[in-house]
Amino acid sequence: MPHYADTGGVAESNGQRLARLRARHRWTQQRLADEAGFSLASVRAYEQGRRSLDRSAIVLAFAKALDCHPTEITGAPYVPLNSDTDGQAAVASVAGVRRALLRHGRPARPEEYEVAAVDLADLHKRVDEANAFRQAAALAKSGAMLPQLLRDLQVACEVVEGAQRREAFSLLTSGYECAMQYLYKLGYTSDATLATERVVWSARETEDPLRALASQWYDAGEFLSIGEHDEAGAIIDGALTELGTVRESTPEAVSLRGAFHLKAALNSARSGSPAVAENHWERAKAAAEELGEDRNDYQLQFGPTNVAIWGVSLPVEMGRGRVAVNRAEKVRLPAKFSPERHSHHFIDVGRALFYNGQREQALGAFLRAERLAPQATRMHAGVRETVGTMIRTQKRGELVELGIRLGVV
Incomplete structure (x- = not known):
């Protein structure tokens, strides 16, 4: 509580x-x-x-x-209220996911029936389903799938060989990415860090250079989240250098290059280098224009729309409410974008409006984010702190009701 x-x-x-x-x-x-x-x-x-x-x-x-x-x-992490049954359901699988992550790298010791049940096509379908639930902000459903799914993926990686082994590790990487995002959304940052380490390790086993590079995007984020900006920058620079050696500008490579420029922009924004952040954002925008479409390679959404969304996020990171609000007015999110991505954008918009002194509009943006992704919004540290500050200085109707659901009242 x-x-x-x-x-x-x-x-x-x-x-x-x-x-x-x-x-x-x-x-x-x-x-x-x-x-x-x-x-x-x-x-x-x-x-x-x-x-x-x-x-x-x-x-x-x-x-x-x-x-x-x-x-x-x-x-963080925050304990859902007893009355928040969806929140309670969302965190119910955290321990099981944690156990599955801790089993990584250990002999799976599968039973005969587990070996006989290995079916990569079925595992692919289940990984896609778990990620779809997460992107739809159905964290309880995604979390409920993950413990057994991760176990089955670990078994598959141990018993299959050759090209199938590489495919199995690619699926395991996606499974770990799903677990990482699930834990991160619920505020279990230490467990999410553990999942990130598993992503990096399993991605190397795919023997796919771009897949391995994509995992570095998450690895850089771990250092960024604890303020180790030099280390995060070194990982990002190394990835961009390696991407520069790719001979063919495939959509996957262009998408990955743009995603790393966005991560570099975030690192610069948080380390107090606004001009460098803006430069990386512009380079990401150029990559998005070259790509010409929104893609989701390696679970990293990138394209013109995502660059526009980050154009709001970055000034929010720097406390530049007016810039963020002005840019937000030009963002048009396509219906195909997941509820998770929509909600995160409206959280950023709400914070920007708060910085800009537009408190009523900020509340409206937070409520919109909550309707799209209730648990992710209620567990978001920035939302909780901002709403708490608003309540301390301006108690009224819907604001207090939101505070109650967040658990800050």
Whole structure:
């Protein structure tokens, strides 16, 4: 259940968790301000909940100063309310998925019936179904499939040979990617990191150079999420260099190159290099124009629409609400885009509107995101912190009702 401090019924904010971490170090607010590179007034505003501590770059700066994991500030993972039956169902499979991930690399020791049941065509169908549930924001259904699916994929990789082995590892990679996204959406970042390691390892076993490179996209994201920007940048630069040696500009290679430029843009945005971030975004836009369509190679959605979506996300990362709002007005999401992707976009739009002082419109965007993907929205650290800040300063009807569903009231 959420922890309530003396906040008039509002759950503990990121700023209050920050204050507790600071107290653990026996630092003054001035010391934290100096160590993290912020003003004393900013630290006070964050700790008192008057300013939303939702931007990753700022959370990471405080986490590095206090030598803690960012989730110690954001409070993830969050426990769904008892009344949230869908949320309870979504997290019910986390332990089973975790066990399957821990079994990776160990002898499968399959029973005879498991060996006899190996059917790559059927496994392909099940992997597609699990990913389809995830993209449709049906996290409970996706999670329920994953433990047995991952076990069956691990068995297949152990018992088949030759070209079938490479195919089995490609399916296992997709299964691990699905598990990674499922865990990440629910706020289980440590388990998602474990899944990412499995993605990287299994992708190498496919003997497909582009598949292995695609896994590096996720690996770079792990370092980015803990503020290790140099390491993330090295992985991204290495991938882009290798992609530059690909002789044929296949759609898969172009899509992958564009996706890495987007990741580079995010890394630059969070590390305080807005001009570099904008340059990488423009290069991604050029790749999307070369591609001429939206694709989903290696589970990495890339194309003109996705570049436009990131055009909103990046200024949000940098706290540039007006730029993000202006760009959001030009984004047109096709109906074929998944509810998961739609909801994430409206979360970014909501945060942009909040930064721009348009609180009523921000609430509308968050409610729209919640309708599309209830659990992913309720578990989103930025939504929870932003809505909590709005409630502390402006309690009213729908806003409080959303706060209750999020578990921040």
